Amino acid sequence: MTKLRGTGFAAVNYPTGMHLGGDPTQSLVHATTSGNFVVTMSSVDLGQGLKTILAQIAAEALGVPYDTVIVDTGDTDTGPHCTGTFASRTTHRAGNAVIMAAEEARKVMLEVAAEKLEVGVEDLETDGLGNIHVKGVEDKAISVAETAGAAHFELGRTISGRGIYLKPPSPMDPETGESDPDSTQAHACTVAEVEVDTETGDVQVLAIKSAYEVGQQVNPELVKGQIVGGAWMGIGHALQETTAPYYPAIDHAPRDFQTYQMPGAVDMPEVECEVLEIASRNGPFGAKGVGEMVTNSPIPAIVNAINNALGVRITQIPVTPEVVLRALDEKAAGGG
Amino acid sequence: MASGIVSIKVNGRAEEVVTGAVTTLQDVLRNNLDYTSVKDGCSQGGCGACSVIVDGELRLSCLTPVQEVDGSEVVTLEGLNLSNSITALQQKFIEKYAAQCGFCTPGMMVAITALLDRNANPSRDEIAEALAGNICRCTGYLPIIEAVESIVAEMAGIAGD
Structure with missing residues (x-):
């Protein structure tokens, strides 16, 4: 029995969103009577933290505290439209829509505050702590709560805003094949280290080390959560997970968690990552999408590491023990 | 196993449940007693989302016929936080x-x-x-x-x- 080690890397250029024949996300923002802000969306938080970052983005654009923003993504039947949570698109699309809606609501908020303070709108600024004051005059101020109350009950204004981000359709040029498929691109390089047991064909991933360029991070802890989770998913796709192990035949297709194998806690290697921030031109505060890329770059890196360890050229996933042993047999027979 | 009445203590509270011939502990906890922390992930012992503690031992409640734990003490996630604060x-x-x-x-x-x-x-x-x-x-x-x-x-x- 021999255990061989190898190192492989992969670099990817990853699109944020697709045009999909026109890909919009809408947002509605309004102030409650007490000066909280509700951001109404149909965009879905799968646990990646979308509601958190949309509240951050809304708070930043409105100039109000984060904890006064409520993100309501409750009902895709009645909420403003969102195409969905996929294609690493939602931070970009929904974030931009929220900024647009928040800016319109902020404009009304400042108009109401200006009327109450009897000053010009252009003289006002928010402190991000729940107050609006005259620039350079700390004590000539009104709270956001009082402003919202005045809008509702004295002035008959609605502090609200509408936002949409649309990636327009981009039909393919029939001559050149060109189109404009995405909104911005993130980048990655992953290095994987593996150990392959040449008797059993088992592959152990020893380390996943990556650099990810994700534009401006909205929430670094949530970006890290995507990266570590993505590394695990990448290991699963590279080594174990498939619904058709003998594709295109569907023989031996797994039907449950006993036969659909995934890596467990014991299979997780060290995951290291550097995050680089190069702001995108059109993302919310310069953000790009990070969700899918972090699953994709580990996969070819791991397969390359296996090839490096064994001196073979496997080009399929998942690289199950059977695939490893067949590649070794082929190499021994002189075909590798 | 026959249907009948099973007595268990769940998170310190004595409970009596009427069971069918094949009733899992998961079904009783989640659907009869409303302990919704006991998730129904795969119903086959493959995911661990229904884990509970029975007489001090970790158990998959989806694979545990409730008759088998008659007289036992069961702890769910709710029982780990009876004060309803942050543990x-x-x-x-x-x-x-x-x-x-x-x-x-x-x-x-x-x-x-x-x-x-x-x-x-x-x-x-x-x-x-x-x-x-x-x-x-x-x-x-x-x-x-x-x-x-x-x-x-x-x-x-x-x-x-």
Whole structure:
């Protein structure tokens, strides 16, 4: 029995969103009577933290505290439209829509505050702590709560805003094949280290080390959560997970968690990552999408590491023990 | 097994449930007694989301006929937090971002509690091994392992003071 080690890397250029024949996300923002802000969306938080970052983005654009923003993504039947949570698109699309809606609501908020303070709108600024004051005059101020109350009950204004981000359709040029498929691109390089047991064909991933360029991070802890989770998913796709192990035949297709194998806690290697921030031109505060890329770059890196360890050229996933042993047999027979 | 009445203590409360011929502990906890932390992930013992503690032992409630635990004491996630505050383990999950979608979280916390009850100072490998029966599809496990390491370090600190 021999255990061989190898190192492989992969670099990817990853699109944020697709045009999909026109890909919009809408947002509605309004102030409650007490000066909280509700951001109404149909965009879905799968646990990646979308509601958190949309509240951050809304708070930043409105100039109000984060904890006064409520993100309501409750009902895709009645909420403003969102195409969905996929294609690493939602931070970009929904974030931009929220900024647009928040800016319109902020404009009304400042108009109401200006009327109450009897000053010009252009003289006002928010402190991000729940107050609006005259620039350079700390004590000539009104709270956001009082402003919202005045809008509702004295002035008959609605502090609200509408936002949409649309990636327009981009039909393919029939001559050149060109189109404009995405909104911005993130980048990655992953290095994987593996150990392959040449008797059993088992592959152990020893380390996943990556650099990810994700534009401006909205929430670094949530970006890290995507990266570590993505590394695990990448290991699963590279080594174990498939619904058709003998594709295109569907023989031996797994039907449950006993036969659909995934890596467990014991299979997780060290995951290291550097995050680089190069702001995108059109993302919310310069953000790009990070969700899918972090699953994709580990996969070819791991397969390359296996090839490096064994001196073979496997080009399929998942690289199950059977695939490893067949590649070794082929190499021994002189075909590798 | 025949249908009948089964008596169990759940999170300190005595309960009597009428059971069918094949009734799982998971079904009773979730559907009769409304302990919704007991998730129904796969119903086959493959995911760990329905983990509970029965007489001090970690059990998959979906594979446990309720008649088999007649007279036993059962603890679900709800029973680990009867004061309805934030427990030390929950606080570590928050600090380490150890939950994303949250579906596996109750089973994880029950499995971790069972681990720490039998081994107050587990190594990283022992922590990972203890979570081998619990699938998490979001976090990549490392934040969960770090949450456990963090609470172990804190408990050791308290014991050492």
